Amino acid sequence: MFASIEKITKFLLLEIDRQYDNRSVFGGLEKICTGWKTEALIQGVPTDLINEICKILANYHFLDQSSRKESIKKIFEILYLSGNLIKNSNLKYSEFFDTKIDLFEEKFHKEPEPKNEFSNQNLFDLEKVLSNPVIKISGIGKFRADALSRLGILTIKDLIYFFPRKHEDFSNLSTINKLNYSEKVSIAAVVKSIHTRNSKGGKQKITEVIVEDETGNLRITFFNQPFLEKSIKIGIRIMVSGKVDMYMGRYMLTNPEWVELERGGVTLNRIFPYYSLTKNVTQKWLRETISNQISLWVPKISDFFSSEFLSKANILDLPTALKNIHFPENFELKRLSEERFSFQDTFFLHLVMLQQKKNWQKDAAKIIFLDNKLLGQLIDHLPFSLTNAQKKCISEIRNDMASGVPMSRLVQGDVGSGKTIVAAIIIAGTIKNGFQSAVMAPTGILAEQLYSNIRSFLLTNNIISQDEICYISGDTSEKEKNIIKENLKSGLIKVAVGTHALIEEPVEFKNLEFVVIDEQHRFGVMQRKKIRSKGTSSHLLVMTATPIPRTLALTIFGDLDLSIIDEIPPGRKEIKTLIINPQKRSDAFMLIQKLVQEGSQAFIVYPLVESDEEEMIGTNAAVNEYDRLKKEVFPDLTIGLLHGRMKSEEKEKVMMNFRKGIYQILVTTTVIEVGVDVPNAAIMMIEGANRFGLSQLHQLRGRVGRGDKQSYCLLVPETEDAIENERLKAMAATTDGFKLAEIDLSQRGPGDFIGLRQSGYKEIRFSNIMNVKLIERARSLAKEVLENDPDFINENSHLFKIIMSEYWQKMIGEKK
Numbered sequence: 108m109f110a111s112i113e114k115i116t117k118f119l120l121l122e123i124d125r126q127y128d129n130r131s132v133f134g135g136l137e138k139i140c141t142g143w144k145t146e147a148l149i150q151g152v153p154t155d156l157i158n159e160i161c162k163i164l165a166n167y168h169f170l171d172q173s174s175r176k177e178s179i180k181k182i183f184e185i186l187y188l189s190g191n192l193i194k195n196s197n198l199k200y201s202e203f204f205d206t207k208i209d210l211f212e213e214k215f216h217k218e219p220e221p222k223n224e225f226s227n228q229n230l231f232d233l234e235k236v237l238s239n240p241v242i243k244i245s246g247i248g249k250f251r252a253d254a255l256s257r258l259g260i261l262t263i264k265d266l267i268y269f270f271p272r273k274h275e276d277f278s279n280l281s282t283i284n285k286l287n288y289s290e291k292v293s294i295a296a297v298v299k300s301i302h303t304r305n306s307k308g309g310k311q312k313i314t315e316v317i318v319e320d321e322t323g324n325l326r327i328t329f330f331n332q333p334f335l336e337k338s339i340k341i342g343i344r345i346m347v348s349g350k351v352d353m354y355m356g357r358y359m360l361t362n363p364e365w366v367e368l369e370r371g372g373v374t375l376n377r378i379f380p381y382y383s384l385t386k387n388v389t390q391k392w393l394r395e396t397i398s399n400q401i402s403l404w405v406p407k408i409s410d411f412f413s414s415e416f417l418s419k420a421n422i423l424d425l426p427t428a429l430k431n432i433h434f435p436e437n438f439e440l441k442r443l444s445e446e447r448f449s450f451q452d453t454f455f456l457h458l459v460m461l462q463q464k465k466n467w468q469k470d471a472a473k474i475i476f477l478d479n480k481l482l483g484q485l486i487d488h489l490p491f492s493l494t495n496a497q498k499k500c501i502s503e504i505r506n507d508m509a510s511g512v513p514m515s516r517l518v519q520g521d522v523g524s525g526k527t528i529v530a531a532i533i534i535a536g537t538i539k540n541g542f543q544s545a546v547m548a549p550t551g552i553l554a555e556q557l558y559s560n561i562r563s564f565l566l567t568n569n570i571i572s573q574d575e576i577c578y579i580s581g582d583t584s585e586k587e588k589n590i591i592k593e594n595l596k597s598g599l600i601k602v603a604v605g606t607h608a609l610i611e612e613p614v615e616f617k618n619l620e621f622v623v624i625d626e627q628h629r630f631g632v633m634q635r636k637k638i639r640s641k642g643t644s645s646h647l648l649v650m651t652a653t654p655i656p657r658t659l660a661l662t663i664f665g666d667l668d669l670s671i672i673d674e675i676p677p678g679r680k681e682i683k684t685l686i687i688n689p690q691k692r693s694d695a696f697m698l699i700q701k702l703v704q705e706g707s708q709a710f711i712v713y714p715l716v717e718s719d720e721e722e723m724i725g726t727n728a729a730v731n732e733y734d735r736l737k738k739e740v741f742p743d744l745t746i747g748l749l750h751g752r753m754k755s756e757e758k759e760k761v762m763m764n765f766r767k768g769i770y771q772i773l774v775t776t777t778v779i780e781v782g783v784d785v786p787n788a789a790i791m792m793i794e795g796a797n798r799f800g801l802s803q804l805h806q807l808r809g810r811v812g813r814g815d816k817q818s819y820c821l822l823v824p825e826t827e828d829a830i831e832n833e834r835l836k837a838m839a840a841t842t843d844g845f846k847l848a849e850i851d852l853s854q855r856g857p858g859d860f861i862g863l864r865q866s867g868y869k870e871i872r873f874s875n876i877m878n879v880k881l882i883e884r885a886r887s888l889a890k891e892v893l894e895n896d897p898d899f900i901n902e903n904s905h906l907f908k909i910i911m912s913e914y915w916q917k918m919i920g921e922k923k
Contacts, residue, residue: 136168148577187204266838277349277378312331318347348365428828428880494672517669538601543600545604548626557625562602579609582755748775783810
């Protein structure tokens, strides 16, 4: 017998002993459900039984003595019919245990039908029903359906899965004499008067209701809802839920939730869901509509996870989670429901990514050996020493490429950690094995820089001739593109470096076996699949300078093995980061002037390209400030201008002039955020620094400090008040990208943190991405499913394949 059933039985017997005074439990018998429900669910008490008991107890406070007695009888009857009654031999309780079979028997006592959770056709029939448009719901016409569509709600299933943005707790049932200012309460009272008047300006209708309970009266004000006079009648008993306000020294409620008690309906003294809204959709209407659909369909929904799986995963079943994600009995059930859906999203993301990796590795890859002699020669010729982290990374890549299985590896390294040289060394080894390599970057500036660095390394070490490497972008002339295509197809060109043009153009390779993608997060899943498909089963190396916390990397890049370069090359000095009061901007200009005169170069970064009076007043923009800096602040220095609206050839020319030292200062936007490498740049000033995200600020800072000089990053917020900005404080406190990434992720969530929305990935619901245990549990179970049933043919997992296809469509951006 369940301990929770035994517990509630004892309270009910105590209530009988106390002659139904509702004091057997502190705060009233209805309060027991708050914690008891969670306890009962965890023990495995049937959800229908729990809900029936709590439904009866929810209104216990409002009943008279005889009605309370009947309620307790009803609970014992339900327990009897469900086979959970713990009988008491004491004769004084005999009338409560002399139960009769009635209408409840049909619900709780009928023989359960044999069912298979995963092959039952009813599950698919229900999916068909739930895929019906919302206009099929009684009370929803075209007007309402159009309004819901603006919220992304097109079907009944969309409505059920339209989760609240927040919850407010109105479970505190109070009397009028015990109200406290700003407290969230629910009150049961009788309507004494109601009338509607115009506000002083005549622009608003104000409906004022006076209600009264046994302890006092209270004014309730509704704005622009004159129609309430038709439904809130004098003499009826209502429950109102809201936040206690004060007007002229007296407590009041403004625009509270309300319901007529005699008509029943949803009890108000509980935790309330609040949804995102749009025009012609009110909170009350949407809440009631969703509640009706939850009651109608959720009990019929079968979980695609088996009971055994739910136990392993330690998560709630789907019907319980769906009900409590909308209308939780308590905040613990709300948390458990959120965890269920976070786990579900994470599990299927891992399943999709692991299967993708498995599919990629089905075909054998060319074995590529990077022998020790060649590796030693390449490293000896470098003008610097490799860090231990770089050496370890090279070793991991060598092992992958010599295995005969296609490599799928992510190299994650902080700004300036030396990822490019690692890729260049592997490219050299690939060429020596007789195969081609391709390198793809998200922007022309970054791709051109990679081309320049890799070309220089390969030519210096006599790995290729000048004609055996090419650069291709959207701006490459058609004539040049045609020559490049011919030479790639014939095998004359050994290395191709470029932008999206590498996959968008009909480019063919003779024997492409190694693919490098830089700044991984800026490419979608399908884009990297497309570039890889240019070969047979090419080895894939993706790189990012954005430090990604391990928990996020495990989830989002689950198809890739992970290498981390967490050491900065020796000899580099830590960048000094200072927050500059905008009133002392001249001090920053003086430091820039001093360093430039000593031979260094500087970046001045602005959040906008250009601004006018209507656009973000107070935020300086690159174009506007460029002329002022050139004429008034640094008239004796050479200044260049770079921003994203310039044509590619213009941008490349400006960057080349800056690298050559023709420009001493570069006024720019975030177009230089990633990959720009100018070792002589020793100072960066970031205007409007409070407007940037932490990860973006760190990436920008990484454009300086690449040489052996002491470097500086000056953060200038828009206002003095913004000096206290938490992101700026974190930037000044550390240069550790991984620490900053953890902070940024906790503040913004994965979608904003790493630009996942641009890559086709969607936000993981409830952003439980920092829950390491949940992620590891989801990944472990995903691996177990794939190992035990790789083709998803067993009854316990074949539904996963259908659900996985939905997740895959979301990831590649084909499904919203």
